[in-house]
Amino acid sequence: MTAHEPTSRLFKENVKAAMADPNLQKAMKNAGEGFVGKRRAAAGGVPEFDQIRDAARDLKNHVLGHLDLYLARYEEKVTAAGGHVHWAETAEDMRRIVLDICRSVDAKTVNKGKTMISEEAGINGWLEENGIRPVETDLGEYIIQLRGEAPSHIIAPAIHVTSDEVEALFRERHTHLPADRNLSELSSMLSEARTILRQKYFEAEVGITGANMLIAETGQSIIVTNEGNGDLSQSLPKVHIVLASLEKIVPTMEDAATVLRVLARSATGQDMSVYTTLSSGPRRAEDPDGPEQYHVILLDNGRTEMVGTEFQEMLRCIRCGACMNHCPVYQAVGGHAYGWVYPGPMGAVLTPSLIGVEEGGMLPNASTFCGRCEAVCPMRIPLPKMMRHWREREFERNLSPKAARYGLKFWAAFAERPALYRLATRAAIFALGLMGRKRGRFAKLPLAGGWTAQRDFPAPEGGTFMAAWARAQKVKGAR
Amino acid sequence: MSARDRILARLASRLATGADREAAVSARLAGERPDTPRPMQSRTTPEERVEAFIARAVKADATASLIGSMADLPAALADELRRRNLGPSVRAGSDPALAALDWGGVEVSRGVGRIEEPATLSVAPYGLAETGSLAFCSGPENPVTLTFLGETHFAVVRAGDIHAGFEELFAAHRASGRDPRTLNFVTGPSRSADIGQTLQLGAHGPVALHIFVVGE
Numbered sequence: 068m069t070a071h072e073p074t075s076r077l078f079k080e081n082v083k084a085a086m087a088d089p090n091l092q093k094a095m096k097n098a099g100e101g102f103v104g105k106r107r108a109a110a111g112g113v114p115e116f117d118q119i120r121d122a123a124r125d126l127k128n129h130v131l132g133h134l135d136l137y138l139a140r141y142e143e144k145v146t147a148a149g150g151h152v153h154w155a156e157t158a159e160d161m162r163r164i165v166l167d168i169c170r171s172v173d174a175k176t177v178n179k180g181k182t183m184i185s186e187e188a189g190i191n192g193w194l195e196e197n198g199i200r201p202v203e204t205d206l207g208e209y210i211i212q213l214r215g216e217a218p219s220h221i222i223a224p225a226i227h228v229t230s231d232e233v234e235a236l237f238r239e240r241h242t243h244l245p246a247d248r249n250l251s252e253l254s255s256m257l258s259e260a261r262t263i264l265r266q267k268y269f270e271a272e273v274g275i276t277g278a279n280m281l282i283a284e285t286g287q288s289i290i291v292t293n294e295g296n297g298d299l300s301q302s303l304p305k306v307h308i309v310l311a312s313l314e315k316i317v318p319t320m321e322d323a324a325t326v327l328r329v330l331a332r333s334a335t336g337q338d339m340s341v342y343t344t345l346s347s348g349p350r351r352a353e354d355p356d357g358p359e360q361y362h363v364i365l366l367d368n369g370r371t372e373m374v375g376t377e378f379q380e381m382l383r384c385i386r387c388g389a390c391m392n393h394c395p396v397y398q399a400v401g402g403h404a405y406g407w408v409y410p411g412p413m414g415a416v417l418t419p420s421l422i423g424v425e426e427g428g429m430l431p432n433a434s435t436f437c438g439r440c441e442a443v444c445p446m447r448i449p450l451p452k453m454m455r456h457w458r459e460r461e462f463e464r465n466l467s468p469k470a471a472r473y474g475l476k477f478w479a480a481f482a483e484r485p486a487l488y489r490l491a492t493r494a495a496i497f498a499l500g501l502m503g504r505k506r507g508r509f510a511k512l513p514l515a516g517g518w519t520a521q522r523d524f525p526a527p528e529g530g531t532f533m534a535a536w537a538r539a540q541k542v543k544g545a546r
Numbered sequence: 547m548s549a550r551d552r553i554l555a556r557l558a559s560r561l562a563t564g565a566d567r568e569a570a571v572s573a574r575l576a577g578e579r580p581d582t583p584r585p586m587q588s589r590t591t592p593e594e595r596v597e598a599f600i601a602r603a604v605k606a607d608a609t610a611s612l613i614g615s616m617a618d619l620p621a622a623l624a625d626e627l628r629r630r631n632l633g634p635s636v637r638a639g640s641d642p643a644l645a646a647l648d649w650g651g652v653e654v655s656r657g658v659g660r661i662e663e664p665a666t667l668s669v670a671p672y673g674l675a676e677t678g679s680l681a682f683c684s685g686p687e688n689p690v691t692l693t694f695l696g697e698t699h700f701a702v703v704r705a706g707d708i709h710a711g712f713e714e715l716f717a718a719h720r721a722s723g724r725d726p727r728t729l730n731f732v733t734g735p736s737r738s739a740d741i742g743q744t745l746q747l748g749a750h751g752p753v754a755l756h757i758f759v760v761g762e
Binding site for chain 2: 094097098101112113114115116118119121122125126129132133134135136137138139140142154155156160204205206207210223224225226229230233253254256257258261264265266268269283284287293294295296298299302303313318319320321322324325327328335337338339340341342343344345346347348349350351353354355356357361365367371372374375
């Protein structure tokens, strides 16, 4: 398997499984509100926060409007610093380029810092197929690699795993350690993983990291982490490979600062993440440490096709995870239900763009349109609006389920004939009101099982909204 | 046509054309940028700057102490090592500011970080009051691996090198002519919340970060 095969089209089935998984529900309940409170406090601590969000949005819009030119300038700077830029149109291109570089130094082990682009391109499975061992060094990524899973959150990849499950996993997989060791404390598990991975840093020939940003002015790539694993992964091996999607460009270091000022606050509620590293080229002639080769692989994989469309704004995303942290749907079902690399609201918009509406078209339906994602997005991406665009496309292309299509057509037949619509709703309200007069609510209603399975449906009282509106207008007019 | 040229052509065909686009990019890269709002935290006066820097570093779980001059560093470091029950030795680079000092009872070994480093010492050319961060430059003077492999990382920064915000720090960095492979911003010791979503200090990098701020 070279990549995690998408199961996004099975979203409904995935959701049912997620809701019935007690471990997942426990983990999500444990994680949920922490992020929300921390973000609120951090954003609230900066009076200018919303203005900085506007500036970050404008900055990224400027970059996207000049992306071809900035990419060319960025490439010049990387090359001038002694690095190499490779261009990958597809995930397959990226896999081939990574393998070529690894083979050129006869790599046996590759250390990985956290990178979502690696997940998108299916790098781990591909390296394994080719006899090279990928070692995830971010603690969360390490845990899910041992479990054979994909991340379920873009910044907290193991958010769906409870600490009891981690203990059981370490006992099962770290068989070189005494079976009766004490792992009851979280700190003993952390220290065990730290010791094992410390060894790995010194063994790998190649280190792969992602990039939060690429600076055109200087040719630097930026990684933002809390653990320090991304820095050990890029500083100890002979070769540093940066995997980045091509929209990660910012013009200058100051522009990077504008993004940094909203990134950590939106993501984890920190004012600044622990490690923010700007890297350019290989080690300098006099340097005693650092990689001897520096490669950046820029991935397109459908992104250039989003430029100039109603989905272009999605390319402003800085992968902070605030949208999923604030999404009632994500919080209820976790990330794996979304069935591919990117979950939550940003995943619901990005997935159909990158792997097609046939596979990912269900995801934009996973929204109550409550608007919290857009309200907290540091880059002010109109996520609900873009989910609506996808719903329209799904409908236009006859991809939505039959029942939904017929239901919509049936409703539209009435909605397009206002007199008929009013008559029909009056009759329905009258009948329901009569039937529900005794209890004031319904425990069961035909065609509304999805609602009544979880809660009662209130019986209507006093006519339709249109009737009430007409009455109110009349009163206003009489005054 | 190469992948590069195809990607750039696809973008160009989807974006507006015109000579002014090239000029806009050149101007932006030359430092012309629209007025950009800054956080309140980035506007400390020189008088309050060191205090703000220390307060924010401590908020990020670092510890800090003020020393009068570089010459006081060996004694201050020896004290800190004792207080933390660490042996009297550290690993450091060839930074001239450290080479000139009389280290007394502290053994200072020189070189890159090794797999086990109980204590490392680096000089940070910049501090950032806005966030309580240090910024290190990789190179022989302060090898980058010392910043990440030390179990306890000791850092030295001069009060005069602490800048109000990113803008001032980057201006100073450009003016210095330094061109390190990495510019490493460090804000507190390493941490992870990946086990049970509970924050713990000391993930892969240092468990503790202590900052000596050197006055003038």
